[in-house]
Amino acid sequence: MIELNEKNSGILQKIFLPNKLNVEIYLKREDLIHPHISGNKWHKLKFNLIEAQKLNKKTLLTFGGAYSNHIYAVASAGKQFGFKTIGIIRGEEHLPLNPTLEFSVQQGMHLHYIDRTNYRKRNNKEFQAELAENFGDVHVIPEGGTNMLALKGASEITNNIDIEFDYICCAVGTGGTISGIISSQKGNRKVLGFSVLKNGSFLKTEVRNLVYEYTGENYSNWDINLDYHLGGYAKINYEFVQFVNQFKENIKIDLDYIYTGKMMYGIIDLINKNFFDTNAKIIAVHTGGIQGNIGMQTKINKLEK
Numbered sequence: 122m123i124e125l126n127e128k129n130s131g132i133l134q135k136i137f138l139p140n141k142l143n144v145e146i147y148l149k150r151e152d153l154i155h156p157h158i159s160g161n162k163w164h165k166l167k168f169n170l171i172e173a174q175k176l177n178k179k180t181l182l183t184f185g186g187a188y189s190n191h192i193y194a195v196a197s198a199g200k201q202f203g204f205k206t207i208g209i210i211r212g213e214e215h216l217p218l219n220p221t222l223e224f225s226v227q228q229g230m231h232l233h234y235i236d237r238t239n240y241r242k243r244n245n246k247e248f249q250a251e252l253a254e255n256f257g258d259v260h261v262i263p264e265g266g267t268n269m270l271a272l273k274g275a276s277e278i279t280n281n282i283d284i285e286f287d288y289i290c291c292a293v294g295t296g297g298t299i300s301g302i303i304s305s306q307k308g309n310r311k312v313l314g315f316s317v318l319k320n321g322s323f324l325k326t327e328v329r330n331l332v333y334e335y336t337g338e339n340y341s342n343w344d345i346n347l348d349y350h351l352g353g354y355a356k357i358n359y360e361f362v363q364f365v366n367q368f369k370e371n372i373k374i375d376l377d378y379i380y381t382g383k384m385m386y387g388i389i390d391l392i393n394k395n396f397f398d399t400n401a402k403i404i405a406v407h408t409g410g411i412q413g414n415i416g417m418q419t420k421i422n423k424l425e426k
């Protein structure tokens with residue numbers, strides 16, 4: 122049976138954060154679903170794993186960078202649900218392995234490195250067929266896990282919200298998670314994403330297409346904010362690190378530096394800039410990613426010096 126105890130994913134935690142317009146933030150703790158298959162990655166994987174099982178596939182093959190939360194989650198899910206796993210990793214091997222890849226190998230994942238040029242072909246059907254031929258009868262899950270089955274899973278993120286709200290926010294990498302959330306809202310409320318990529322405007326097209334493919338609708342109650350990537354994927358600065366540290370100290374919740382930290386940094390800055398209406402209720406989805414913080418520590422130490 123492919124299921125996790127998802128009772129923790131229902132937790133909505135109100136964040137105490139007094140502000141002039143009385144905007145309220147509730148953090149939806151998807152990070153508590155599982156110690157390793159956490160956050161949005163579980164939702165995105167769930168129906169993909171069920172599909173692999175239906176097709177009687179024994180091996181999952183997927184793609185990611187060396188610090189990918191998706192690679193980490195697939196390795197862990199493979200071990201938990203009895204699949205072999207192959208991770209196609211962008212770039213060259215660096216030893217010792219970083220904590221993300223070290224963990225993935227411990228879970229039994231086989232790592233296969235490809236150069237950046239070949240990596241660009243990752244969504245190409247012929248390239249995938251070639252890989253499948255090399256590795257046998259594999260079930261291919263795309264980079265970041267984003268496909269229609271991922272949208273189906275991500276649309277469940279909003280299932281058990283039992284308060285009324287005006288906004289729901291999440292961090293955006295490939296756009297799969299926000300597309301599922303947009304689909305679940307059926308044009309109601311506002312969905313606001315925060316791009317963690319520099320030059321992320323292409324994500325708006327990507328998300329529009331994904332939502333259309335999944336629902337057949339062109340909803341307009343959503344946007345992706347492009348202002349809080351802080352220089353690009355996994356780029357950080359001193360002020361931001363202070364923000365994440367302060368958040369942990371005051372609110373007692375860990376944020377990750379790549380996704381949820383940047384979303385929360387953006388939300389709070391927008392509150393201070395009076396972007397949200399008086400008394401607006403915001404749900405911010407904690408999509409997990411805490412495992413990546415160990416891998417960021419060297420960068421953080423440099424900044425703090």
Ligand SMILES: *Cc1c(COP(=O)(O)O)cnc(C)c1O
Nearest residue numbers: 294295296297298380408409410
């Ligand atoms: C992967 C990831 C995201 C981005 O999800 P997409 O569906 O790729 O947009 C957000 N938050 C965390 C913690 C993630 O690991």
